[in-house]
Amino acid sequence: MRNWISGAAAIAAAALLSAASTLPARAQDTGPINIAALYNLTSGGLSSLDAPSFNGAKLKAKMINEAGGLLGGRMIELTAIDTKNDTRETATAAQRAVAIPGLSAGIGQSDSTFALAAAPLFQTAGIAFVTSGATAPDLPEMVGDKMFLVPFGDDVQAHAMAEYAYGTLGLRNVAVWTDNAMDYTTGLSRYFTERFTELGGKVVLEDVYMTTDQDFSALVSRLQSTEGVDAIFASSGPDTAGIIVKQLREAGVALPILAGDGFDTDLVLSVPGEALAKDVYFTTHAYAGIETGPAQEFRTAYQADYGTPPENAFAALGYDAVGLVADAITRAGTSEPAAVAKALAETKGFEGVTGTIVYPEGGRVPTKPVAIIKVGEGKMNFETTVTPKG
Incomplete structure (x- = not known):
């Protein structure tokens, strides 16, 4: 995997980093829990991965909210931003996302180039970015300690x-x-x-x-x-x-x-x-191939909400991304972004649809069966x- 932010992503990210460092203070731990979801939803072949992933993310947020929310009844508010299969658009979307008052974390992207266009803005703002589908194993090394993967590495x-x-x-x-x-x-x-x-x-x-x-x-x-x-x-x-x-x-x-x-x-x-x-x-x-437990619960719920079985595994990865962030918020006891990122790094046994997520000491890429x-x-x-x- 190339160890740099490529092409237009580098230019856009560099131009926006200084703006992200002057963001307003985080909102207090009240009201909705804000999570930004950045996906290529309407353009290019990546939408065939990102659209199901976003559907999975929406489904998990809905299920958590229907079960009473987090931290004593606070609802998850998932803000979708379409990155339109364009790295410049992705960097701009990341700037918009980190400016959301009280943002706890960001999720999204099914490709490493697009994750690299977004994640540095979250890193500078001190907010975790959890990619639901990008699989370059050196993403955390390239971005920093606020970068996490739900999937295994390439x-x-x-x-x-x-x-x-x-x-x-x-x-x-x-x-x-x-x-x-x-x-x-x-x-x-x-x-x-x-x-x-x-x-x-x-x-x-x-x-x-x-x-x-x-x-x-x-x-x-x-x-x-x-x-x-x-x-x-x-x-x-x-x-x-x-x-x-x-x-x-x-x-x-x-x-x-x-x-x-x-x-x-x-x-x-x-x-x-x-x-x-x-x-x-x-x-x-x-x-x-797994017909029981979280996998079957996910399939049943997805079919009920969208009228179709999950299109691919990326739907399950989006579902797991929201579940992983929710688990970290619950363990942190707060939606404050620094505490959420710390709890994410300490994840040792989150039971997701796509496997158990354990981050090794100092690492932020899980190893799971393929x-x-x-x-x-x-x-x-x-x-x-x-x-x-x-």
Whole structure:
């Protein structure tokens, strides 16, 4: 994962940091408990992850409020700000969020580049930012002590896929395709390659593309001319996930396609269509396959509120983000942001839908099991969970 705030995010964040440091004093511990939710809701492929995540967050806040709220009856007030798939817009949204009177914490974003555009503003204001879906394991190191992850890191999911590919699928020689425009995808490819080669596998072809690409014929041609390839690891976000599957299958490439949680989007099914969306394996967050406890309670409530099952694991991550912040507020006994951030750092056993969150001493990235999903016959089917050894 790149250890800098990239492109426009850096410019926007730097321009706004000084403004955030002059914010008014926090409101007293009375009235609603304010949590800001920053998501890409209306633009780009990331909305297929962020919209379900926000729905999950809203659902958890509603359930807490209906159960009596927090701290003796105070209701959670979730303020949504659409970041519109734009890093400058995201930095501006973060500035607006930290100016909300009495803000206790921020949540949101399903991509590391966007989390990096927002989180530094929260860090400067002394307010915790809990990303519900960004998975760069070095986000806390890059941002500071107010940055927390609900999901596992990309190193964990990439190592899990490498171990599953080598040990369960018996793959030995892979091609790696990487979206070179995203921090998430460049890191994911690096971690996958690291673990797969440690196990004894080989990367026989490496190719790159950009998020805006629509034509993968050149990459397909190079793949077809490379001998001995057993599978393709496609390190992609949701924008290109379905397009990659479609164009590989249309070209007659029947090799297994491996990926990370950027493939946990209905675009993997809808873009190629049922006949072509097959033999695709991706990692995601392990509530899939669990039919009891918090996972089943979440599914039932989500279906009741939205008239559909959860679209993907990001819905569960948004739900867990609000639950995690609420748990920290309860343990802190206050909604004051410094106390909330301290309680978050001390989390040792929050039972979420996507697994138990334990932050190690000095760390703010949980290690959780990884779900493996197989796409075939027009459906996404849970295969197994993997806790990587590497």
